[in-house]
Amino acid sequence: MNSTLLFNIIRFVFLIAAQVIIFNNINLFGFLNPYPYILFILLYPVNTNKSGLLIASFFLGLTMDIFSNSGGVHATACLILAQIRPAFFRFAFGLSYEYQTIKINDRLSPERFTFIFISILTHHLLLFLLEFFKFDFILDALLRTIGTTVFTLLVSILIIYLFKPTKK
Amino acid sequence: MQQIFNFIFKNSNRLLFLLLLITSLTLVVQSHSYHRSQVVNSANILSGNVYEQINEIETYFRLKQQNDKLAQENAALRKLLFNQKDSVFNLPKDSVKGYDKIEVIQSKIINNSYNVPENYLTINSGSLKGVKPDMGVISSQGIVGVIEKVSSNYATVISVLNIKSKINAKVKRTNHFGSLIWTAKNAGYVQLVEIPRLASVRKGDTIVTGGISKIFPENIPVGIIDKIYMDTKTNYYTVDVRLFNDMTNLNHVYIINNKDIDEINKLEAETKPNE
Secondary structure: OHHHHHHHHHHHHHHHHHHHHOHHHOOEOOOEOOOHHHHHHHHOOOOOOHHHHHHHHHHHHHHHHHHHOOOOHHHHHHHHHHHHHHHHHHHHHOHHHHOOOOOOOOOOOHHHHHHHHHHHHHHHHHHHHHHHOOHHHHHHHHHHHHHHHHHHHHHHHHHHHHOOOOOO | OHHHHHHHHHOHHHHHHHHHHHHHHHHHHHHHHOOOOOOOOOOOHHHHHHHHHHHHHHHHHOHHHHHHHHHHHHHHHHHHHHHOHHHHHHOOHHHHHHHOOEEEEEEEEEEOOOOOOEEEEEEOOOHHHOOOOOOEEEOOOOEEEEEEEEOOOOEEEEEEEEOOOOEEEEEOOOOOEEEEEOOOOOOOEEEEEEEEOOOOOOOOOEEEEOOOOOOOOOOOEEEEEEEEEEEOOOOEEEEEEEEOOOOOOOOEEEEEEEOOHHHHHHHHHHHHHHO
16 A cells, blocks of 8 residues: 555656656647646556545646646646546446456556546546636637647557556 | 534545635636736746756757847847947936836746746746846847746746736837737737727837836837738727747846836825725
8 A cells, every 4th residue: 555655656746747847848839738647647546545536636736737827727627537537437447347457557458548538538628628718719729629639648658658567 | 413524424525526626716717817816826946946957958959049149139239339329428317317217137037838828937036136026027039028926036927928918019100009918829929909090000010118018118129010900899900910029939038127116006006096
């Protein structure tokens, strides 16, 4: 249990650092930045205390907000994603997900892909709707959601493959 | 009482979620609503330090470019010095005295943002160097923004590329005033609105800051007119202005401290209740 906690803290710091130092400065086509830091929420252990995940996600988002001067946009999106994560598990892996041990960071199966995709899409949609915050910009927000979702999806899958546990 | 505790215990996750959600949504709404309302910002020790470290490395890749820019600025200032010798001697006393009212603090941008509707920059000087909120920030080529939040060593700047920013500006040739805003479409252009219809503006005219603003001194370059639209509802011109500054590549900036600003603010505060 203690090692899981330590592992998650390391993952938290590593993902934030990678996000701030590398991924926030990519600016593909002048406006697309991937947000693979939400992998923290996706990879958080499945059968653990939920309040821990909620608090961790909130602070994950808040840290991002501090770095990008975005008010509370990231915090809100991360928090909501953490809250509805069990529903996405049920949607992607079927009802009995709690009894089998789900590992997200493993070979890419259709179930895992569905889960990662739907989570990223939800998070980005919330993020950009809150960030743009005006009806005038709703098309920009949707456009950016689509572009960034594809980008984040690619980067996230790459990161999962790179850091896959090498046991077996 | 027992039941209340039971309820709280049973729904602790949901209550925690709601509590955090209300907190974060409050932060979001607050940051969108008005000036200087950002509670969460990058003017603090943690993010300031991180950005300063990243910037240290980044600047090495842009040294040549920045040197060229500084050399160009030096050349322009030297030209001013050589050519206006006579008029400096002949300046009326008041305006010479006026020059002392403005203090310039040198600073450096350590974090830049230009691709969301509300862009903020982070600079590496704060209240210890005398930076205060509502001071103007310019670079050698033109205006950059206005100071928003200040910590002891860092400050955030509300960029001209921010839909909350509104700066007084004028057409240099005709002296007609308008407001400089941004419609979040393109990082190279800002919009000048409320130019009266009788102004004869042309494509290619230079836009500079107006004298009405107490944040910026008069005649700081902004950009040149790229396109002119007629607003049919209000009978005002709306003008697309191409910025002199490349907002995506900024490094050295100057903070303008108008020493009279406290006095002006105090006067205005005293005048307002009578209006």
